[in-house]
Amino acid sequence: MSPTTAALNQAMRELSELGARLESGVRALPALGPIEVGATPKSVVAQTGRATLYRFQRRSPASITTPVLIVYALVNRPYMTDLEPDRSMVRRLLNAGLDVYLVDWGYPQAEDRQLSLNDYINRYLDDFVNRILSVHGISGLNLLGICQGGTFSICYAALQPEKVCNLITMVTPVDFHTPDNLLSKWVRDIDVDLMVDTLGNIPGSLLNWLFASLKPARNGGGKMLDMIDSIDSPDRLRTFLRMEKWIHDSPDQAGEAFKEFIRDFFQRNGLVTGGLSVGGRPIDLSNITMPVLNVYATMDHIVPPAASRALKEYVASADYSELQFEGGHIGIYVSRSAQTIVAPHIARWLAGRSGS
Amino acid sequence: MSSKHPRSNQQHAAGDAPDARNSAAAPDLTEAARAWTALVDGWWRQQSAALPPELERAMTSTLDQSKALVDMACAQAARTFTESAAASNPAQFTQPKDSPSVDKLGLWQPVIDACRACEASLVENAGASGSPQSGAASDYQRAAAAYMNEFVQINSEVAQRLQKKLSASPPVDFRQLHDLVVEEAENAYQERVSTDSFAALQAAFINAMFRLRKEISNARRTGKP
Numbered sequence: 001m002s003p004t005t006a007a008l009n010q011a012m013r014e015l016s017e018l019g020a021r022l023e024s025g026v027r028a029l030p031a032l033g034p035i036e037v038g039a040t041p042k043s044v045v046a047q048t049g050r051a052t053l054y055r056f057q058r059r060s061p062a063s064i065t066t067p068v069l070i071v072y073a074l075v076n077r078p079y080m081t082d083l084e085p086d087r088s089m090v091r092r093l094l095n096a097g098l099d100v101y102l103v104d105w106g107y108p109q110a111e112d113r114q115l116s117l118n119d120y121i122n123r124y125l126d127d128f129v130n131r132i133l134s135v136h137g138i139s140g141l142n143l144l145g146i147c148q149g150g151t152f153s154i155c156y157a158a159l160q161p162e163k164v165c166n167l168i169t170m171v172t173p174v175d176f177h178t179p180d181n182l183l184s185k186w187v188r189d190i191d192v193d194l195m196v197d198t199l200g201n202i203p204g205s206l207l208n209w210l211f212a213s214l215k216p217a218r219n220g221g222g223k224m225l226d227m228i229d230s231i232d233s234p235d236r237l238r239t240f241l242r243m244e245k246w247i248h249d250s251p252d253q254a255g256e257a258f259k260e261f262i263r264d265f266f267q268r269n270g271l272v273t274g275g276l277s278v279g280g281r282p283i284d285l286s287n288i289t290m291p292v293l294n295v296y297a298t299m300d301h302i303v304p305p306a307a308s309r310a311l312k313e314y315v316a317s318a319d320y321s322e323l324q325f326e327g328g329h330i331g332i333y334v335s336r337s338a339q340t341i342v343a344p345h346i347a348r349w350l351a352g353r354s355g356s
Numbered sequence: 357m358s359s360k361h362p363r364s365n366q367q368h369a370a371g372d373a374p375d376a377r378n379s380a381a382a383p384d385l386t387e388a389a390r391a392w393t394a395l396v397d398g399w400w401r402q403q404s405a406a407l408p409p410e411l412e413r414a415m416t417s418t419l420d421q422s423k424a425l426v427d428m429a430c431a432q433a434a435r436t437f438t439e440s441a442a443a444s445n446p447a448q449f450t451q452p453k454d455s456p457s458v459d460k461l462g463l464w465q466p467v468i469d470a471c472r473a474c475e476a477s478l479v480e481n482a483g484a485s486g487s488p489q490s491g492a493a494s495d496y497q498r499a500a501a502a503y504m505n506e507f508v509q510i511n512s513e514v515a516q517r518l519q520k521k522l523s524a525s526p527p528v529d530f531r532q533l534h535d536l537v538v539e540e541a542e543n544a545y546q547e548r549v550s551t552d553s554f555a556a557l558q559a560a561f562i563n564a565m566f567r568l569r570k571e572i573s574n575a576r577r578t579g580k581p
Contacts (some may be wrong), residue, residue, distance in 0.1 A: 008437055009525040012388050014530035015426070019395045026399065182550060189559035191566065198570040209470035213549070215542060218464040221421030225531065241411070248414040321411035326439035 018228055032234055035241045038079040040090050042102070049055030049115070050106030053128040055080075055099070056090055063097030064347070066165055066354035067132055067141050070102045071156075073123065073148035074257065075207055077249045080333050083242050087334040089343045096347030101132055103149070108254040112176050115254035117261065118279030121152050122159070129156075129163050140165040142350055147171050147303060147329070151265060154311070155278055158287045166353050167288065168346055169316075170295045171329050173303045175268045175310035177248070182214060183302060184266050192262040196255040204250030211247075213299050243334065244281065272310060291319035293349050300329040300344045313329035321349070385437075389430035393423045413473075421465035428463060428535040429530075432515060436522040461515065463541055466509045475565065478559075492564070492571040499564035504555050506548060513544040 046053040070090070072078035081102070082090040093100050103125065108115065132141055143164045145153025150172025157164040176184045187210075195202060212220065230236035270276030276283045292315055296308035303325070310322055323345050325332050332338050400419055404412045517540045527533040548554055 005437065007528060008385060008433055011430075011433060011527065011533050015388050015392055015430075018530070019392060022395060022399050029403040032406070035407075035411070140375055163501060174440040182546075185550070185552075185555045187557055189556060189561075189563075191563045194563060194566050195568065198566045198573065203474065205470065205474045209467070209474045212466045212470045216421070216464055217425070217465045217538050217541040217545060220418050221423070221533075222423045222462075222542075224422035225417060225534060241407070244414060244418075245411055248410055315528075 003283055019227065019264070021231060022228055025244065026230075028231050028234075028237060028308065029241075031326055032238055032241070035217070035238065035245050036243060037084070037242050039081050039085045040082050040086050040094065045135070046103065046128060048124050048127050049119075050107060050108060051120075051128075052104045053131060054102045054104060056094055056102070058094055058099065062099040064099070064351050064354050065136075066138065066350070067099035067101055067136060068093065068144050068168075068350065069129065069132060070100065071143065071145040071149035071153045072103060072105065073146060074105050074120070074253055074261075075148060075250065077246060077251070078102055078146075080246050083334050084239060087239065087336075087339065089333050089338070092339060093341030093347055096344060096351075098347060098350065099136075101128075103128055103252070107251040108201055109252075110200060113196075113255040116256045117155075117264075118150075120257055121155050122279045122281070125152060125156055126160065129160070131256070133163065139163070142166045142168065142354060144168040144170065144346070145172055146310065147173070148261070151271070154271065154288070155276075155283050157290065158285055159278070159281055160285045161287045161290060164290055166208045166291045166293070166350060168293045168295065168349075169308070169311060170342075171297055171300055171303045171308060171332060172294070172311070173197050173265070173307045174314070175272045175307050176266050176312070177272070178306040180304040181307050184307075186213075187262055187266050190262070192267075196259045200287065201254045202253040202255060202258045207253070208248060208250050211302070239334075240350050243330075259278065273315065285314040286316040288315040289317055291353050292317045293321055293323065293346065295323040295325060295332070295346070296327055297327050297332045298324045299327055299331075302329040318355075323349075359492065385430035385434040389427045390431075392426050396423055413432070413469075417466045417469040420469075424463045424465060425534060425537050425541070427517070428514070428541075429533045432518040432522060432537070433527070433533055436519060436526070463511055464545075468504075490568075490571060492568040494562040496568040499557075499561040503561040506554060506557060510541075510545050510548050513548070514541045517544055 002092075011080070018048060039056040042054040043057065044052055045055045070078070070081060072081070082088045085091065087297065088102055090102070105120070105124075129141060129143075133139065140163050143153045143157060143166070145151070145168070147170070150169035152176070153167060154172065154174065157167045157352065173181075173184075178184075227237070227240050230240060264270045264276055268276075271283070271285065292311070294308060294311050296303070296305045298305055323342070325342055327338060328333050332342060395418060400416070404416065405417060514537075521536060521540060527536055549558075552563060
């Protein structure tokens, strides 16, 4: 038998075995029950518009007295940071002694189309920061921004530096025009005024399409054999489905804020080229003098490392450091290795710079 | 379903393979791919109702792409085998039942499904309002055709790359074959979509979609087609 024929026969045998494995899991998904996400108990601290400020429950007093506020993106949902008990950045931060708050921007409705970046950054975020400062009787907190939420956090820290003791950015775009930024390349010629003028809010389905288009084979059908490998493990199947749920849980985007973000950040690259303002207030990155930890992922296909690492060039902090994570844009929260690397590093970094 | 199950090929694979009879007929991988598709479809029919509708739709699309990946893997491997056999022993060369189809767009199912979902939510009733004489409608049709054609081109490129790789070094197992298809598909895709011309085509498609939507909205508002 030729090597080629032997290989092909082997391939057929394995396909057959995969089929048997699939058939053995005939009740696999129905047996799982509802796909729950957001593992850690939390309570509502404040609500403004659709936005909610949560505080995660601690079992004991925080050993690091300055709380941390996680600012998530408007795109997708913040439960990625707390997907399930064993894959939870939130839980790791709690275990490391931090008091953890989270901004959930909610699901904008048609009447929210006029919400602007000014509303999100200067109203909602500032309201929530003030609420936390008031609860704790402190003058500054730790801000941890994720992806677009990191960009918001940078803007906020530049506008209100006295309220931010330490700034952490995770997989955050700063220079939107690095050559490897495919998403940015794609949206540069899109007529965003026409989009928003036509639709009001931008449907989550449009963003799903763009994100699915970035790596469609590897992040699509390419992972199904892995799912079949997990078919006899309810826990692994649940994790798989939680991830799928998150990927497709895309809120619509408030039209005005979407327009501003695409135009000012993606198209004009305002954080780097200058001249950026939010609500008429100029964003000057040289106001960022507090300690900065910039966390990026080496295999991030949505926010390439260079897009994040540009931050160093524009802030005036004398205490700037980076954490390079060997993984992707999502793996940085949910992978096994992230659990033991990312949150513990952040907690250590904060412990050395916060009151305890 | 059992008659279509890939296991029906096991006996063939284990001892009765064409090579064993000194024939150059390809192991019937294309049939195995069809059986696999039927098996996955049957499995999914029993599973899908357990999921909420949005997740069910997404998983269906992902599974469709997975089937297309397996289909392409099997088809390309069969083609490579056939060509290799024909070159070494033309007298005994036997054609596989089907030629692999490189023009199927199933490989890009999640992108195309997501695109169609977006279209559906944006350009509903376009058939009624977006008449052929409408400039926005014809612009959209042109832009959509050009955009979809990119995927045809990418598919063709994937097939060529796979052919080359498989000829040079046959995979040792199915997983390796599958992963090779994923890798080559992603590489060919990334090369094309990273170009300025693709970005321009995609932007033109999206802008055309919104112009059409705007025209439809205006027509509805004014009552004029």
